[in-house]
Amino acid sequence: MNTKLKSGRYQRIFGQIKKLIEATTSPWSRMSTIAALxxxxxxxxxxxxxxYLDENGDLVVGPYQGPVACLKLKKDTGVCWAGINEERSQVVPDVNKFPGHIACSSLSKSEIVVPFRDKSGKVVAVLDVDSRKLNAFDDTDREELEKIVTLIYE
Structure with missing residues (x-):
């Protein structure tokens, strides 16, 4: 999908999410809606x-769509932990070339991880998206997903 089309699609999705999540301030409900859309x-x-980071400091699965996920990710390993530890988004064109990648599904070829903060400013979770295609994510995905996750604690 070209950048202009992708950006337009994300903007429409952002509007849909914003309207739908007005019904509640629950971050869990908002994450569920975002994942589904x-x-x-x-x-x-x-x-x-x-x-999300639980009370023990473990990174555990929250709301998601797709095949069964890894329930708990090995500490400081993989793309999700990189997003948490570096407090910045991770765009991975080929997961097999990412040191320590955690393969919850062998079908995943590329990945994007976007950390987000609670109202106090602390990184509390990541949005994680996998694709069956190599190089599926770029800066447009990163920029638009970074905007979308701000809605969780808005």
């Missing part, structure tokens, strides 16, 4: 969901 509206999304 993105998963069903973006053609290259194979697994779409959230991993």
């Amino acid at each position: 993105l998963h069903h509206k973006m053609p290259d999304y194979f697994w779409t969901g959230f991993y």
Whole structure:
């Protein structure tokens, strides 16, 4: 999908999410809605969901769409932990070339992880999206998903 079309699609999705989540301030409900909309509206999304830091400091699966996920990610390993530890988005064109990649599904070929903060400014979770295609994500995905996750604690 070209950049202009992709950006337009994300902007429409952003508007849909914003309208839908007005019904509640629950971050769990908002994450569920975001995962569902993105998963069903973006053609290259194979697994779409959230991993959050629990009270023990473990990174565990939250709301998602797609095949069964890893329930808990090995500490400081993989793309999701890189997003948490570096406090910045990770765009991975080929997951097999990412050191320590955690393969919850062998079908995943590329990945994007977007960390987000709670109202106090602390990174509390990541949006994680996998694709069956190599190089499925770029700066347009990163920029638009970074905007979308701000809605969770708005």
